[in-house]
Amino acid sequence: MDKKFTSDEVPLAQLLGQADSGALQLPDFQRGWVWDDYGIRSLLASISLSYPIGAVMTLQTGNPEVKFRPRPLEGVEGTQQKEPDLLLLDGQQRATSLYLVLKSGRPVPTRDARNKKMERLYYVDIRAALDPAADREDAIVSVPADGQVKNFRGEVQLDLSTRDAEIAKEHFPLAAVLDYTETMAWQLKYLSEGPGESSDRLATWMAFNEGIINAFVQYQVPVIELIKATPKEAVCQVFEKVNTGGVSLTVFELLTATYAADDFNLRDDWADRESRFDQHGVLGRFRETDFLQVVTLLATLARREAFLVKNSDAAVAPAVSCKRKDVLRLALEDYQQWADIATKAIERVVPFLHSEHIFTSNDVPYPTQIVPLAAAIARLESDADSFGVRELLRRWLWCGVFGEMYGGSTETRFAFDLPDILTWVEDPEAEPRTVREAQFQAARLLSLRTRGSAAYKGLYALQMKRGGRDFRTGTTIDIHAHADDAIDIHHIFPQKWGSKNNVDARLIDSVVNKSAIDAHTNRRIGGNAPSAYLASIEKSDKISEAELDAILRSHDIAPHHLRDDNFPAFFTHRFERLVKQIEEAMGKPVNRASDGSDNPFAAQAAGSSDPAAVIAEMIQQGETKVIEFKSTGRLNTFTGDKDPAIEWSLLKTIAAFANAYGGSAIVGVADDGTVVGIEGDLPFVHKHDLDGWMLWFTKAVADSMGKLTAADLDIQPATIEDKLVLKIDVGPAAKPVFAKSPKDPKPVFMTRLGNATHELSGQELLDYLQQRWPTA
Structure with missing residues (x-):
């Protein structure tokens, strides 16, 4: 395998000399120099003790496939137009700090412990450096750019502003340590004019030169050099592996340097x-x-x-x-x-x-x-x-x-x-x-509790798309209502109510028990039972019971379950509605547990909500925006024959509910509420029984409006006054539903206006579509 790098030791003076000449520069993706005063002093102390400071890594330039705009190390001047021989990949902070202190000849721009900007000059306290009991970091001294350290009253505590002051205080400037001429000049002046006896000064200088100055002059820096042929992605990967800053570069930063x-x-x-x-x-x-x-x-x-x-x-x-x-x-x-x-x-x-x-x-x-x-x-x-x-x-x-x-x-x-x-x-x-x-597992609905989940957010969006209406204003939730009314997802059965009634908190917090509700309504709900807060909304916002039921249905909520505070029945109904919405969105069935265990209240709800009682209550309520009675589905009670017009009337009602906000068609009940039953339809369906009726009707809806609408139906039979009655629940549609008559292939658009079904066309249709599906 070809070797991708070389390793060697390079004198510190040589490395800094390469930086000063522009032969060694930074790739432009390197972040700026950020070391503070303490870090610099600690680094200088390590070198003075000949301790290792870690390797640096460089990259040979010249590979046309690995082009990065170069820039000099901070403090280097006059090399901006020079093409470097090497790029410094790792060691920028250390190399820049050492260059600024030892080579630049200028005060070092750095920061204090409170991140306040300042400029400093660096010295070695000769006496402290030679004291074997002293901490070497204490011997590395930084002073302001004017060379004077002052207390809070402005009194000078240490003056190193001139060469004579440096000699007097026996503080050697590290800016001179790699410059032989400057070091010799400082030495001669110290030996001739320094404090104390000349013999003591000579012994002190010899020890200092041997132990400290030579440590800098002779210091060797381990250098790993990547060869020219190293591919760009490898360079970037290596850089991130060794980047001592601890912050990974993004591809954007790297590509910025390449394009530069x-x-x-x-x-x-x-x-x-x-x-x-x-x-x-x-x-x-x-x-x-x-x-x-x-x-x-x-x-x-x-x-x-x-x-x-x-x-x-x-x-x-x-x-x-x-x-x-x-x-x-x-x-x-x-x-x-x-x-x-x-x-x-x-x-x-x-x-x-x-x-x-x-x-x-x-x-x-x-x-x-x-x-x-x-x-x-x-x-x-x-x-x-x-x-x-x-x-x-x-x-x-x-x-x-x-x-x-x-x-x-x-x-x-x-x-x-x-x-x-x-x-x-x-x-x-x-x-x-x-x-x-x-694949979607139906049981996943039970564990979707916070908006951190993508599926949770998805159900929130689908609920609004299907025509969810604002509880308070009754308007369809579009982008404007979403912002203006602070629409968010909130509990339907409040957490406080759930706690009082010993309902599993995990189910109360499930997405099944949440919907898009404006902030005002959510405050009114508080911790109250649904029956109580629905009454409050009706009274304070002057909404009729029938109108509020229509709003609840637009959220796929069965109103009578809320009005009865029946959490198991509510949860079961809405669980199944959400499953159908996911199936419609994905265009495929969700995965269900064979034993029905994914819907925790299925068995309990079946026994807690008597279909006959629910239908009887709806019959008592009469026809509304979300309830319509049909005597039969196929039989013309006047002629005694199967009548396509009767079939079409029921199909139009289903389409109208889907295009409005959902609803229930009660088949087997006359307009005046008289229970007549669907028995008259049975001779006209396969096997002349209920299953045959349901198969016929589901197919009729699929043929007229499409399989998605047919799949969204929920048909529930009940016996009332010894007659068979069907409740057909229709959810709000996520997109316009057009229906075709068995006798006419031309599709028509039906909706509910008040308590009746109407066909819309032309400008009326366009206006309605904009109002009902404003972002479609």
């Missing part, structure tokens, strides 16, 4: 782009390194595609990647080619996230997922705005979130996300690996 060699200021370029991103709160955590990853993904994909045009062997083609080493290899011309394209794509990510009701940087489930999303949008160009492609991107996004795919090292996933998404757009059967591999 070609007179391109990456830092200024990023500042301009960052100012554009800062206008969007949802990009608040998007950093410069993320931006470089987007650019690198685009550049490496273009490089791979160009290769494959000439060579069909994909196995040897350059890889799509944005790993650290690939970012460090990003050529300036590639950056300049793709940076503007990446910037525009990142800005286009903003409305996409807003359409998913992700409004702030704190709401973004995985900030890292913006990287491949932006790269994909950049390559898809205008196609990314088409409905079909946005649906694919949406599914990819939520599979990543609920599959919790971006929690660890993500660069490898980014690399296959980009080409996978592009292939998927061309071939809908070719699902990306992120979509294919994503």
